Amino acid sequence: MVGIRDLRLVGIIRLKVPINFCKNLKIPPKIRNFLWRATLGVLPTCIQLQKCHVPVNVDCPLCNAHAKTVHHALVECEVAKDAWNRSMVDVWAEATTFSSWLLGIFGRGHEGEMEEVTVVSWAIWRAQNEFVWQKKSWPASNIVASARNMLNQYKFAQGRKGLSLSPLHDGGRNLERWIALELNKIKVNVDGALFEQEGRFGMTSVARNHHGAMVEVFKKGKIGCV
Numbered sequence: 001m002v003g004i005r006d007l008r009l010v011g012i013i014r015l016k017v018p019i020n021f022c023k024n025l026k027i028p029p030k031i032r033n034f035l036w037r038a039t040l041g042v043l044p045t046c047i048q049l050q051k052c053h054v055p056v057n058v059d060c061p062l063c064n065a066h067a068k069t070v071h072h073a074l075v076e077c078e079v080a081k082d083a084w085n086r087s088m089v090d091v092w093a094e095a096t097t098f099s100s101w102l103l104g105i106f107g108r109g110h111e112g113e114m115e116e117v118t119v120v121s122w123a124i125w126r127a128q129n130e131f132v133w134q135k136k137s138w139p140a141s142n143i144v145a146s147a148r149n150m151l152n153q154y155k156f157a158q159g160r161k162g163l164s165l166s167p168l169h170d171g172g173r174n175l176e177r178w179i180a181l182e183l184n185k186i187k188v189n190v191d192g193a194l195f196e197q198e199g200r201f202g203m204t205s206v207a208r209n210h211h212g213a214m215v216e217v218f219k220k221g222k223i224g225c226v
């Protein structure tokens, strides 16, 4: 039996067509990699798995109405259409393959639209996989919102490259200052993190006495958005 990893290797060897049309976009490397595989047709869709003799039903598991090709999964499936209707991408295009559909949109040359089509395509694919493997349903509005959040976070992180992420150095405004441990008092440091793409958040805190010795540590992670 051919596994998904083998399938990717087979596809990469068979199709040596470099897709460079998104090389100038400011998008995360994982999106670039996803598009490369999608446009080469080597995403592990039902059709592609069956071609490699993996025993699967070729029908799209979401709508059960069409064979699941890359074009169907990312453009024609009702789940995909709902997401595109909520995006800023003008998806009308005469195309029968995902790569020609994407090139049609890129041909218009609008940077914002090009960025959005790449991240929303990726988010649609992720939502479909999570439905299949985890029975998790993504509302179309959340698919688009999570795609935009991911892109914004990536751009923000790129913009801060080389800068401290600490609020102590936030634009030189010195929002917080270090305070020495006080006699007979407990000092608690708290930090938190948001994982908007994954819909979860967490926090950790450390309590120390005036000697600096650790008194208590606890952490908490929750599913949801803040």
Ligand SMILES: [Zn+2]
Pocket: 060, 061, 062, 063, 064, 065, 066, 072, 073, 076, 077, 078
């Ligand atoms: Zn479908």
